[in-house]
């Protein structure tokens with residue numbers, strides 16, 4: 001019997017990571033730099049219009065450490081729109097001074113492990129819709145990492161019966177609930193789309209809560225036995241004012 005979890009799929013997600021080519025940015029005249037910053041802000045304002053209209057959402061953060069300088073995360077109804085936004089960014093003047101360092105393609109995902117029995121169409125349920133088409137908060141900090149569920153020897157998540165996975169996911173969810181109000185998590189599925197199976201995006205106003213949550217989950221069987229993790233990215237919220245400061249050389 002096919003015991004694949006049934007997923008509900010929401011907005012498509014693109015996490016784009018870029019570094020600045022500061023050496024060439026510094027060579028440009030201040031007028032040209034100012035024009036590039038203004039054009040970039042116009043692009044970000046346009047992204048924000050979709051947040052306001054609830055036709056999508058975006059998040060913009062300065063990344064700490066050498067993996068990238070900033071991340072733009074966009075959520076849209078279609079994969080096509082994500083690619084169009086990416087192309088639009090690439091045509092901005094500022095893009096000439098950035099170096100792509102990482103990207104992740106996925107789709108907002110809810111699984112049925114903890115869903116109750118109901119005949120209702122979940123896509124019509126307001127609570128489900130709010131999670132499939134989420135507003136992205138303007139929290140002070142973001143944390144992103146891709147992950148997999150292990151498929152090795154006796155530790156093969158995909159060979160476990162549905163009932164066992166449900167029990168394990170319940171325990172996972174209980175730990176998560178302890179962080180309600182402190183950390184907002186968005187799980188995006190990426191099987192068939194990118195190199196790992198899920199993207200995990202966390203938002204918080206206290207950056208230390210990322211460490212506490214991820215650490216606590218490591219002791220839970222779902223993560224301890226079955227979790228495999230890619231690179232972690234952590235960043236600080238960039239508003240227009242901080243962006244101008246960030247790009248001032």
Ligand code: 76R
Pocket residue numbers: 005110111113114147149169172173175176177179180183185187198200213214217218223227
């Ligand atoms: O239905 C729900 O969303 C609630 C139960 C729940 C599911 C089904 C849930 C709750 N998660 C679910 C699925 Mn989660 N989650 C992660 C990570 O770092 C690690 O060890 C793992 C990364 C974190 C930090 C986290 C946080 N979760 C998933 C899945 C898909 C699994 C599958 O289909 O096999 C993954 C990969 C995953 C990973 N999870 C929560 C949280 C938090 C904070 C909650 C509680 C949310 C709440 O109750 O509001």
